[in-house]
Amino acid sequence: MTETRTAVVEREFPHPPEKLWRALTQPHLIEEWLMKNDFAPKVGHRFQLKGEWGGTLDCEVLTLEPGRALAYRWDFAHEDPAYALESVVTFTLTPTADGTRLRMEQAGFRPDQTQAYGGAHAGWKSFFDKLDDLLAKEA
Amino acid sequence: METQADLLFRALADPTRRALFERLCREGEQTVGALTATAGVSQPAVSKHLAALKAAGLVADRHEGRQTHYSPRTAALGPLADWTKDMARFWEGRFDALEDLLNRMDQ
Numbered sequence: 001m002t003e004t005r006t007a008v009v010e011r012e013f014p015h016p017p018e019k020l021w022r023a024l025t026q027p028h029l030i031e032e033w034l035m036k037n038d039f040a041p042k043v044g045h046r047f048q049l050k051g052e053w054g055g056t057l058d059c060e061v062l063t064l065e066p067g068r069a070l071a072y073r074w075d076f077a078h079e080d081p082a083y084a085l086e087s088v089v090t091f092t093l094t095p096t097a098d099g100t101r102l103r104m105e106q107a108g109f110r111p112d113q114t115q116a117y118g119g120a121h122a123g124w125k126s127f128f129d130k131l132d133d134l135l136a137k138e139a
Numbered sequence: 140m141e142t143q144a145d146l147l148f149r150a151l152a153d154p155t156r157r158a159l160f161e162r163l164c165r166e167g168e169q170t171v172g173a174l175t176a177t178a179g180v181s182q183p184a185v186s187k188h189l190a191a192l193k194a195a196g197l198v199a200d201r202h203e204g205r206q207t208h209y210s211p212r213t214a215a216l217g218p219l220a221d222w223t224k225d226m227a228r229f230w231e232g233r234f235d236a237l238e239d240l241l242n243r244m245d246q
Contacts, residue, residue, distance in 0.1 A: 013238060013241055015241045029244070032236070033233060102234070
């Protein structure tokens, strides 16, 4: 075992995989449900996701199987290793009778990433606190 | 400063240590000797790994004669579970937004 699985979120959407794929890979659509970005559907493409709280995630497309699977690095650089995050987000699309099952898996840390692994808890706490503040303001 | 969560994540980042901890969870209390027999590393190495697990609160030791018995303390996994929950919460929120978008998109 060289990798540690972390969070998994699954949901079934009453829409075909092709439509879901567009929402996951077209920058103007990604912006509508996730964050502002300069994504491009190309393996090796480096892009950033810009959170409304002012933070920036450094990403790189790792896997691209149209209509089926998308994976990218999801790193949050921070000078303090306690707040740095290095992870991989993988989306898997499976057709169902009524639509598509979408599975998101955010996998953490390889054994050689002990610093990020150790600091991730604090990092995400702070990340979500800021997000919560922002959402509260907009409500 | 190293927090208890740092110790926990670092302890579990090593595959040999993780395997030792998993084994204690599955099989219950074991002596160092019994753990060494199938760990694939030397007894001093196993002892060192157990010390790291103990520092992270993941195992407890009990001395009986010349033997030391180790047992798992799964409650120490709390910070890891919290962290996973945080990430899941974030993605649940994003999926709500995605659902909304899909409903507005042209077929």
